Amino acid sequence: MSGRGHLKIYLGYAAGVGKTYRMLEEAQALRQKGVDIVIGYFEPHGRKETIARTEGLETVPRRTLPYGGTSFEEMDTEAILQRKPAVALVDEFAHTNVPGSPREKRWQDVEMLLAAGIDVLSTMNVQHLESLNDQVWQVTGVRVRETVPDWVVDEAAEVVLVDLTPRALRNRIERGVVYAPEKAKRAMENFFAEANLTALREMAMRHTAHEVEERLTAPAPAPASKGHERILICLTGRPASANLIRRGKRVADYLQADCLALHVCLPSEKDPEAVERHLSFARHLRVETHTINASDVPKAVAEFARANQVTQIFMGRSLPRPLWQRYSETVVQRVVRLARDMQITIVAEGRR
Amino acid sequence: MVDRRPNPEELLRRVQAEERRETRGRLKVFLGYASRVGKSFRMFDEGRRRKERGQDVVIGALQRDVTPDVRDLVARFETLPMVDGAIDLVALFRRHPEVVLIDELAHDNPPGSRNRQRWQDLTELLDRGISVITAVNLQHIREQQDAVARITGKRAANSAPEGFLRSADEIEVVDAPPDTLLDRTGNSRIPDARALAELRELALLLAADVVDRQLQAYLDSHGVMARWGAQERILVCLTPRSDASRMLRSGHRNALRFHGALLAAYVQQDDLPPADKERLERHLTLAGELGAEVHCLAGADFVDTLLEFAREQRITQVFLGHTGHERRVPFLRSPVDRLIDAAEDFDIRLFPHQGDE
Numbered sequence: 001m002s003g004r005g006h007l008k009i010y011l012g013y014a015a016g017v018g019k020t021y022r023m024l025e026e027a028q029a030l031r032q033k034g035v036d037i038v039i040g041y042f043e044p045h046g047r048k049e050t051i052a053r054t055e056g057l058e059t060v061p062r063r064t065l066p067y068g069g070t071s072f073e074e075m076d077t078e079a080i081l082q083r084k085p086a087v088a089l090v091d092e093f094a095h096t097n098v099p100g101s102p103r104e105k106r107w108q109d110v111e112m113l114l115a116a117g118i119d120v121l122s123t124m125n126v127q128h129l130e131s132l133n134d135q136v137w138q139v140t141g142v143r144v145r146e147t148v149p150d151w152v153v154d155e156a157a158e159v160v161l162v163d164l165t166p167r168a169l170r171n172r173i174e175r176g177v178v179y180a181p182e183k184a185k186r187a188m189e190n191f192f193a194e195a196n197l198t199a200l201r202e203m204a205m206r207h208t209a210h211e212v213e214e215r216l217t218a219p220a221p222a223p224a225s226k227g228h229e230r231i232l233i234c235l236t237g238r239p240a241s242a243n244l245i246r247r248g249k250r251v252a253d254y255l256q257a258d259c260l261a262l263h264v265c266l267p268s269e270k271d272p273e274a275v276e277r278h279l280s281f282a283r284h285l286r287v288e289t290h291t292i293n294a295s296d297v298p299k300a301v302a303e304f305a306r307a308n309q310v311t312q313i314f315m316g317r318s319l320p321r322p323l324w325q326r327y328s329e330t331v332v333q334r335v336v337r338l339a340r341d342m343q344i345t346i347v348a349e350g351r352r
Numbered sequence: 353m354v355d356r357r358p359n360p361e362e363l364l365r366r367v368q369a370e371e372r373r374e375t376r377g378r379l380k381v382f383l384g385y386a387s388r389v390g391k392s393f394r395m396f397d398e399g400r401r402r403k404e405r406g407q408d409v410v411i412g413a414l415q416r417d418v419t420p421d422v423r424d425l426v427a428r429f430e431t432l433p434m435v436d437g438a439i440d441l442v443a444l445f446r447r448h449p450e451v452v453l454i455d456e457l458a459h460d461n462p463p464g465s466r467n468r469q470r471w472q473d474l475t476e477l478l479d480r481g482i483s484v485i486t487a488v489n490l491q492h493i494r495e496q497q498d499a500v501a502r503i504t505g506k507r508a509a510n511s512a513p514e515g516f517l518r519s520a521d522e523i524e525v526v527d528a529p530p531d532t533l534l535d536r537t538g539n540s541r542i543p544d545a546r547a548l549a550e551l552r553e554l555a556l557l558l559a560a561d562v563v564d565r566q567l568q569a570y571l572d573s574h575g576v577m578a579r580w581g582a583q584e585r586i587l588v589c590l591t592p593r594s595d596a597s598r599m600l601r602s603g604h605r606n607a608l609r610f611h612g613a614l615l616a617a618y619v620q621q622d623d624l625p626p627a628d629k630e631r632l633e634r635h636l637t638l639a640g641e642l643g644a645e646v647h648c649l650a651g652a653d654f655v656d657t658l659l660e661f662a663r664e665q666r667i668t669q670v671f672l673g674h675t676g677h678e679r680r681v682p683f684l685r686s687p688v689d690r691l692i693d694a695a696e697d698f699d700i701r702l703f704p705h706q707g708d709e
Contacts, residue, residue, distance in 0.1 A: 008529070135582070161527040161556065165380070168522070195574075198567040202560050202582035205525065206611065209556035216549050247699070254609045312701075317692060332692060336702060340674060343602075345701040346692050 005114040006157040009093060010123045013204040014197060015045075016178035017164040019123040020091055024053035026121060027089050031057060040088040040113070040120075041075035041106070047177060057089075065098050072098040077109040080118070087119040094128035094146045107152050123162075126204040129153065130285060131250040134243050139199045140191055150253060151286050159211040161204060166197035210254070217256075229257035232310040234301055234335075235282065236263065237274035240316045240349045245282050247347050248314035260308065261289045264300045298334035305339055312343040366573055377483040379474070379520040381457065384489045385555035386548055388533050391487040391526040392418065392455050396425040398485060399453045403428065412439050412452040412477075413459070413470070429453070436462045439473050444482065451483045458492030458510040471512040487526075490555045493517060503550045504543045518562055525559045527552070557611055584612030587667040587698075588644065589658060591618065592628035594673025596635035599703050603671050604642040612668075616644040617661060619654045655690045667698050674705040 008026075012019040020043065030037050039059040044051050060083055063076040074097050080088055090113070095106040103109050110120050127136040130147040137143050153159065173184050173192060233248040235241045245261065252259035261282040263275055279289045294300035305313055318330035329337070336344055380398075384391035392415065403409045411431040418426065432443050438461040444452060459470035467473050474484050491500045491507075495514040501507045517523065530548035543551070564583055588603045590596050600616065607614035616639035618632060639646050651657025662670055672688065692700055 139582075158529045158531075160529055161525060163525040163527065163559075165522040165524050168524075195567065195570055198563060198570060199582050202563045202567065205556050205560035205563060206582060208527065209553045209560065209611065212549055212553040212556065216546065216553070255606070256609075333689060336674075336688075341704050343701055343703055345669075345699050346695075347699050348695060348697055 003117060005117050005119040007110065007114055007120050007122065007155070008158040008160065009153060009156045010121070010162050011159050011204055011208055012123070012125050012162045012164075013127075013200040014125060014169060014192065016169055016172050017162050019125075019162045020047075021050050021053060022160075022162050023089060023091070023121050023123055024050065024057075027057055027087075028053060030087060035087055036085045037087040037089065038080065038083060038085040040077075040080045040090045041092070042089065043091045045178075049177075058085075060088075065100055067098045067100055074098060074101055075106065075109055077102065077112050080113060081116050084116065085118060087121065088113055090120055090122045093122040093124040094148050096146050105148075107148050111152075124148065124153075126200060126207055129207065131246055131253070132203060132207070133246060135203065136200070140196045142191055149285050150249075153211070154214060154253075156211075159208055161208040163201070163205070166194050166201060169197060170194065229255050229311045230309055231255075231257050231259050231312045231314060232301075232305050232308070233259065233261040233282070233287065233314045234264070234316075235261050235275070235278045236316070237269070237271035237278065238316065238319075239274075241274075241278045242281060243349060244314060244316045244347050245278065245285065245287065248345075249282075249285050249287055251314075251345075257312075259287045260310070261287045262301065262304055263289070263291045264297045265291055265293045266295060266297065267293075297331055298338050301335050302338035305342060310342060312345060313339060314345045314347055317346055317349065369573075375481055377478040377481050378522070379478055379483070380485045380522045380524070381517055381520045382485075382487040382524050382526050383517070383555060383559055384487065384526045385552040386489060386491070386533060386543065389489070389526050389528050391489065392422050393425065394524070394526050395453060395455065395485055395487045396422060396429075399451065400425055400428055402451060408450040410444075410447065410449040410452055411455075412444055413454045413456065415455050418455075436465075438462060438465050439470065441466060441473055441476060444477060445480060448480070449482060451485060452477060454484060454486040456492075457486045457488035457516075458508070458512040460510050469512065471516045474516075488512060488517070490551055490558070493558075496554065496558065499554060500551065503547050503554075514558075518565070520562075523559060523562055525556065527556070560611075584610035584669065585665060585667050586610075586612060586614050586669045586671065587662055587665065588614070588616045588639070588671040589618070589673075590616055590632065590635045590639065591673065592624065592632045592635075593705075595703055595705060596673070597638060599671045599673055600635070600639055600642050600644065602703070603644070606669070614642065614644040615647060615665060615667070617647040617649055617658070619649045619651060619657050655687050655694065658691065659694055662695075662698055669699045669701060670695065671701050671703060673703045 010019040010023050027037055037057065039054060039057050041062065042054060042059070060076060060080050062073040063079070064071045064073055075090065090106065090110055093107050093110065097104060097106060110122060113120050126132060127144045128146055128148050129150055131150045133144060133147055170188060170192060172178050173188055176184060178184065179187055231248055231252045233245055235245060249259050261279070263279060265275070269275065279291070282289050290304070292300055292304060301313065313335065315332055315335060318332045332346060382391045382395045399409045409429060411426065411429045413434060414426065414431065432440055432447060434440060439454065454470070454474060457471060457474070461467055461469060461473070467476070474486065477484055490496055491504070492511050493514050494511040497507055497511060530545050530552065533548060534545060584607070586603045586607050588596070588599050603614050606612070618636070624632070636646055647661065649657050649661055670691070672691065674688070688702065
């Protein structure tokens with residue numbers, strides 16, 4: 001075995017659509033062909049049909065970690081690396097490991113396996129994609145905490161859609177296949193409401209189509225060429241900046257544009273920690289970040305944008321101001337005026 | 353979400369649709385992007401599960417060559433023999449099962465049959481209260497055949513109209529990576545990996561579109577106006593003085609990249625000088641040429657009219673141009689400022705004025 005392993009992700013739109021089942025079907029087919037395959041991590045959720053599909057597959061035992069007085073079981077990445085199979089099956093790609101684990105996220109464990117030349121089959125739901133976090137919240141009212149940066153999924157060799165109609169999924173939930181009865185009833189009224197499921201399903205289809213297209217299209221035009229877009233995100237310490245970063249990066253990804261983030265640091269910066277969090281969040285999404293010290297934010301933004309061949313500036317809306325200040329321009333208005341030769345996008349903050 | 357009171361005609365339509373739904377059979381379609389993707393297996397597997405749950409399921413149509421795993425499944429059902437390759441409708445009406453499995457939706461019946469094409473047979477079954485589960489591949493959907501032929505260079509002989517697929521109560525996508533299809537066959541009839549990927553994308557987007565309309569229909573029928581959607585919807589605001597050509601072209605490119613919708617709208621003004629009128633006409637023509645859905649809006653206030661339209665249409669991005677002669681007047685906010693303040697549900701992208709570059 002040489003080189004990096006291949007990652008295949010089974011993408012669904014909710015718990016219970018059959019991702020793990022499909023993954024296990026493939027694992028069984030591989031085993032029959034004589035491929036050396038092991039289960040690195042499998043989450044049975046008490047589902048009988050799924051558990052039955054693990055028959056005959058070797059499992060690498062999980063490791064137990066103590067935390068907060070109880071013990072948690074996590075995937076034993078080191079043991080899998082030592083066992084070194086051709087293929088490892090790793091359920092729940094978006095999972096966050098218990099504190100004290102060698103790595104924070106399961107997708108980082110998977111990175112280790114791939115780097116060691118092991119192929120990985122994994123599962124995740126569309127709502128765990130970082131770029132869809134705000135959209136998912138708007139649709140469902142749920143702020144998903146366990147997210148995976150889009151670039152990690154983009155680097156997978158394959159993303160396969162596991163589809164099931166919302167009606168069939170709701171039937172499954174009603175029959176108690178997915179959750180225990182009391183949890184099922186609550187689920188049906190909330191996250192699993194038909195309109196929610198339909199919207200999430202559409203997102204999963206569109207995202208899979210996007211992943212297919214990404215693997216089809218030639219790389220983006222060279223940075224210097226005409227028509228190449230460069231997007232600049234102006235981030236601050238305000239909470240809405242997270243939304244702004246996700247949105248700007250998502251548009252940049254779809255347009256195959258470069259993506260930069262800028263923070264203009266005022267001498268009077270109120271919340272440097274929040275700014276640092278946002279900068280590091282942007283880097284986590286593979287956005288190139290810059291910080292400059294200046295006292296005039298709009299002027300600094302316009303100058304930076306011009307010096308860096310930016311074609312589009314992404315900003316949040318200015319905060320509403322008290323009446324007595326309204327005769328003066330807002331930051332947005334001034335940037336708009338100073339950078340009239342560029343496209344400026346004022347991002348919706350989203351609400352429910 | 354905002355509650356919206358339906359008008360009487362809408363209510364009547366809803367009641368009628370509801371009544372039809374109660375007596376009619378349900379149609380479920382498995383959609384694949386190419387042969388061997390496994391749609392027949394998935395369809396029969398669904399039949400098996402329904403049978404195990406006590407539903408009366410029979411097979412009404414089978415393909416000639418089936419894979420071994422499908423053959424094992426098929427053996428579990430009662431099969432009504434076909435007549436000259438056509439579904440035996442009369443026998444099915446008499447047998448009247450709860451659910452009939454029809455492998456391959458697109459099929460031309462032999463001359464002299466009751467219906468020319470199989471989908472018409474299925475409509476009759478549904479009308480008589482028999483539910484239908486069927487499977488179809490992208491190359492057999494009539495409205496998709498040009499696009500498929502551009503990718504593969506081939507056109508399938510049999511087809512069914514896309515409208516029939518869209519009328520289904522449920523559709524399910526059968527997705528699999530292209531390499532699994534290539535592995536299984538080594539068959540030269542199968543397109544190459546790149547063509548397969550293109551077909552796959554097309555099938556996924558078709559399904560997403562069907563699902564989007566289902567979502568809209570569901571929300572309408574429940575009197576809910578959603579402000580969100582899963583699809584990017586771009587609205588280009590046309591004014592006589594804006595750089596419409598650039599905004600429309602950018603909107604077009606963005607809509608293509610996002611596989612989203614492109615709309616263009618202008619708010620009617622009565623006292624437009626002839627030169628502006630002419631310019632606006634040119635913008636509207638270009639919008640039409642670029643495939644935008646063009647809307648002419650009437651309203652006393654430019655900003656309010658646009659805002660209302662954008663919300664109604666679940667717009668996610670509004671493209672707006674500088675007019676080129678805005679001078680800041682203290683205490684007086686420009687339309688652009690007012691839009692920015694009021695727009696909570698969508699992004700606003702401001703474009704430079706033609707003369708500004």
